[in-house]
Amino acid sequence: MLDKVKTTLSPQQQAAAISIYQPKQAGLIFPQIPSFDNHAEERQHRKERLVAACRAFAQQGYDYGFAGHLTVRDPEFPELYWTNPMCVHFSQVRVSNLILADHKGKVVEGDYAINRAGFVLHAAVHEAHPDIMAMCHAHTVYGTAFAALGKPLEPISQDAAAFFEDHVVIRDEAGQVAVEEKAGLAVCDWFKDVKAAIHQNHGLLTASRHSIESAAFWFIALERCCQQQLMVEATGQTPLLVSPDRARYSREHVGSDYIGWLHFQPIWDQLSKTQPDMFD
Template sequence: MSPSVTRPHARPVYLADTPTGLPIPGEPRFTSHEDARRHRKQRLAAALRLFARHGFGEGVSGHISVRDPEHPAHFWVNPFGVSFHQVRVADLIRVDATGRVVSGHHPINPSAFVIHSQIHHLHPAATAAAHAHTPHARALGALGTLLDPLDQESAAFYGRQTLYDRYEGPSVSLAQGRDIAGALGDNRAILLRHHGLITVGGSLDEAVHWFLTYEHCAHVQLLARAAGTPRPLTHEQALAARDGFGDPQLGAFSFQLLFDEIVAEHPDLLDE
């Protein structure tokens, strides 16, 4: 009789061949830099409109950037002085490594340049970065507290977040931007005490999803602490939840649903 052979367990038919088992499509592929650039700019404009929907505008503060697919040292960002509620693809600007606007007709917010340029420079894998001064993240930062793994969503940041405790006024110097980018490390979120929140990702879709999720989780944590003493996930539970809810592919696809919604509501954002 032949010796027994241990066969690998087949994946159940209801699970897709993805890390999470969810039927998530792969990343789109483009045959030209122009097509890839249009894709990123459309998502950037949509992300800014989503920030407007969530009330993340705070005067002239807040910016989202995405690396240019052809010129990796350049990034696209929302222009200074254009409301999140009104920004279109046509309004976006491309900025080089010196802070010069090389595409577009609007000026750059100095804070956007010093923060985002240094993140993109020091972190080649950070295709995009999102930053705003949101209420619940600011409240959490004022407490000097990061997210606890209170639920599945917050576990996406378990071991992937850091607190930046230094404050020297508005970020307008490259040295301060470099310091923030260095403190980010390999995390996907950095909470700036007395300032706001920054998230990064391998795509704009992913970075913006992490931002929205972090802000919502900060709200949950503040509510839970106000109501009583919340019980967080154990270390093992948090790691298991992070494997699912912290999956980059899931994060990017979650943004796609919001993209479809906001474009249907505000098709003018795609105007070039």
């Protein structure tokens, strides 16, 4: 029935695994983190995944006029970051219309203008935290509604436990449009050692030290968790929470940057096969 025997990985290989989801059996098809021979290859990879993240946001219905901005740091010039162009629908973002900007908001490559609010928030975070590779923000229905409560998510499920003690509620500049640089400075310090933030009266933001894929998936996951908690609270019943020790265990195994990257792989596969124009 099988054309070859699948061998088991050595103890050393298993010890080097970064997730319990990586197969112990050798020879199986499983996503692998890519490696690159040069900056140009890695740049193209990041740009394509940034476009895929924008397309994924379009699929999720995260568009709201020109609001929403996704960024990823350039691999060769880390003081620069790639982002989606101003006033282009997420579904129409493609490699050719991405823009490259510096931390002062100057477009150094590309034809489109930059989103002022995106520059203010993302540039401040990227500049203050050199380890953060990518960020995502959009004006979503449930995330914005939940942000009005000014409170953190509760561990009501395994999904929500992925954010346990790994997100913050930011109240600085709450509800005020972030178009002045001081607004970005007020927000950026909150992103130390967390992957997500709920900005009161504004919405959700996620950051990744790993990849744009991870930042994008955890944004999608955070929006779903906000929706789920709002639904539970609407019942008027008090939910049973995952205990802190179990929530931390779940976060450790299903809440990492790597797991966010892994979750995005089927999204990437579906988009790359059905929307080839994103590579234009």
